[in-house]
Amino acid sequence: MTIRHHPDIATLGSFGFGTLDKARAFVVAAHVTSCAKCKAMVRGFEETGGVVLEDLEPAPLSMGAGEAMLDMVLHGADADRRTAEPRLAEVDLRTVLSTFDEGPWRWLGPGVHYKPLTTAPAGEARLFLLKAEPGTSLPEHTHSGTELTLILRGAFSHSGGRFGPGDLEEADSSVEHQPVVDDGDVCICLVAMDGQLRLTGFMGRLLQPFVRL
Template sequence: MTDTIKHHLTPEILMAYSAGTLPEAFSLIVATHVSMCDVCRAELDSYDAVGGVVMEDAVTADVSSDALSSTMKLIAASDTAPKAPRRSTGTLPSPLQDYVGGDLSAIKWKPLGMGVKQVILSTSKAATARLLYIPAGAAVPDHGHQGTEMTLVLQGAFVDEEDRFARGDVEVANEDMEHTPIADMGEDCICLAVTDAPLKFNALIPRIAQRFLRI
């Protein structure tokens, strides 16, 4: 898989993930990409190692005698402890299968029009994660961004004004970018898209619909 991935996560995003400062939706897309990409996983491991060294060299502070036992109880009671990426034989990588409750057959798509479908995943309100299904040859309306949008290809491919993005590739867009993603011919495109602000559609109908479609 890694040999075919041409578009990777930036060091800044990987460092933020390592530090635990990303919103849940962005952490999900990073974990999903890392589970598919040996290059980014190795880079992430290096940031995790640096963080461990920093912790070892940090100035110690006095704590109460029951601090350790209290912390261990909190960890045992938590269901949000990070998990190491694991491989999946399905279309959806393992981090996504945990959110969806299975592979593609478990997804309950909702139509957006022109054959495009989506499902919004349950994450914290700081950002929105959605799975997008784009029929081969179909286009997402041209749009800009009011924040950050990250798009990870899970099946097929799409092209826009920037490049071509195939399975495992991730595109990071910000306020300076406008594009019109078009799914490659030959195979329907499925993506995981994460945004921290509404998109800026140029056409009237998408602008009217986005309030109801939460895009």
């Protein structure tokens, strides 16, 4: 698997610092899992985080905080309190893939189906799977928000290049494109998107009322 398209450096940095929203973080994690280059860059941002943390102005702890802490570790008090895994959150793609078999694919347009993975509140990025049949030409469109797309299987091309498994595409309202799926294999993508698709071509404007992702 040759990965040619990577997340923007700002996206990667936000991911390393932990300030990326959950849906986008999920997609970026899935890419980083299989991209050594991005993985090393994320680790660099984490190292930066460590240095910034060390040099941060300390906030005084309350009276007795040390005693409480000692009590907590020595007597297992509050044993069910959550602890965080001290590692980068990565995505087990098998888990994602297993959801292919659960729940129905919903019809989005000719040759295109989707499956919601989250129900995000309005204004937040949603996570869903997109499946397009071989040779499908998607309507020309742009986005009112931003969209992160990770290709899991198959491939598509548009003016921005060809995207295959492991590639990650970022698009926003400045990008107008018309992806065409390769012949021969179905294309499945993991998508985090806020805002809506805006269809721009003539056919698109006719179809727009029906597009509700």
